[in-house]
Amino acid sequence: MATGRTHRPATRSRGIPEATVARLPLYLRALTALSERSVPTVSSEELAAAAGVNSAKLRKDFSYLGSYGTRGVGYDVEYLVYQISRELGLTQDWPVVIVGIGNLGAALAGYGGFASRGFRVAALIDADPAMTGKPVAGIPVQHSDDLEKIIEEDGVSIGVIATPAGVAQQVCDRLVAAGVTSILNFAPTVLSVPDGVDVRKVDLSIELQILAFHEQRKAGEESNAEADAAVDEETATAVAPPAPRGATGGSRKGPDGDVPAVMPA
Numbered sequence: 370m371a372t373g374r375t376h377r378p379a380t381r382s383r384g385i386p387e388a389t390v391a392r393l394p395l396y397l398r399a400l401t402a403l404s405e406r407s408v409p410t411v412s413s414e415e416l417a418a419a420a421g422v423n424s425a426k427l428r429k430d431f432s433y434l435g436s437y438g439t440r441g442v443g444y445d446v447e448y449l450v451y452q453i454s455r456e457l458g459l460t461q462d463w464p465v466v467i468v469g470i471g472n473l474g475a476a477l478a479g480y481g482g483f484a485s486r487g488f489r490v491a492a493l494i495d496a497d498p499a500m501t502g503k504p505v506a507g508i509p510v511q512h513s514d515d516l517e518k519i520i521e522e523d524g525v526s527i528g529v530i531a532t533p534a535g536v537a538q539q540v541c542d543r544l545v546a547a548g549v550t551s552i553l554n555f556a557p558t559v560l561s562v563p564d565g566v567d568v569r570k571v572d573l574s575i576e577l578q579i580l581a582f583h584e585q586r587k588a589g590e591e592s593n594a595e596a597d598a599a600v601d602e603e604t605a606t607a608v609a610p611p612a613p614r615g616a617t618g619g620s621r622k623g624p625d626g627d628v629p630a631v632m633p634a
């Protein structure tokens with residue numbers, strides 16, 4: 370089994386911080402939408418809002434690209450699309466293999482967003498012999514015995530793992546040994562890779578768990594607020610002086626006669 374770290378240093382060789390690299394796809398997505406609407410320029414504030422990023426952070430990020438915009442005009446949308454695409458290495462075609470063509474792998478194979486962003490699905494690989502030759506999203510599935518040959522022939526450097534967790538490390542090791550240097554891992558397990566190999570992990574259940582945490586906290590805040598209001602109300606009732614007899618609207622008739630009105634909290 371391969372050993373080593375799964376993370377790169379915080380900055381890349383060209384001095385762009387990893388956090389900035391992680392935001393570039395967000396800018397690109399927002400800019401692509403503007404470009405499709407033929408919007409020629411955009412202010413840092415507008416683009417930051419569209420990308421869900423703080424505008425000062427955006428200006429700092431763009432300074433790493435050498436892009437400063439024009440005062441009063443903003444950034445040239447088409448040029449920024451080109452600059453960010455170039456920085457992310459999207460101006461070239463990236464053949465990708467997907468390993469594990471079950472529910473998830475098949476859905477990923479059919480996802481048009483890969484191709485439109487320059488990621489060509491070069492091969493679909495699965496260990497189940499019954500799937501060999503069957504087309505998924507128009508691509509025939511190939512058997513995992515041929516994994517090394519497929520990677521070499523297609524010059525693949527990016528592999529997507531959508532196998533069960535128990536075999537993910539073994540699949541990862543084979544991908545890496547065959548020359549893959551970037552892995553997108555959907556299996557719920559931590560992969561160990563040698564230096565020089567990048568792993569990105571996608572786990573929707575972790576995202577849901579984080580949302581659950583926030584939901585719980587919001588619910589806690591609401592019930593605390595309700596409890597506080599109830600305590601305030603009780604305190605107010607306890608200290609409220611009896612309403613003067615005969616005060617209009619300040620008393621109501623109960624079965625035992627006049628009942629003191631509750632003071633508003």
Ligand SMILES: NC(=O)c1ccc[n+]([C@@H]2O[C@H](COP(=O)([O-])OP(=O)(O)OC[C@H]3O[C@@H](n4cnc5c(N)ncnc54)[C@H](O)[C@@H]3O)[C@@H](O)[C@H]2O)c1
Nearest residue numbers: 469470471472473495496497531532533534556571572573
């Ligand atoms: N990250 C996420 O958000 C997310 C979401 C859904 C599923 N998953 C994970 O993705 C993986 C796949 O889920 P699924 O629902 O598609 O499962 P699935 O059982 O439908 O598909 C798994 C596929 O992997 C193949 N396979 C098994 N061993 C293999 C090997 N050694 N080499 C190549 N192929 C192999 C199987 O034949 C099968 O076709 C699981 O690990 C699951 O936990 C992750």
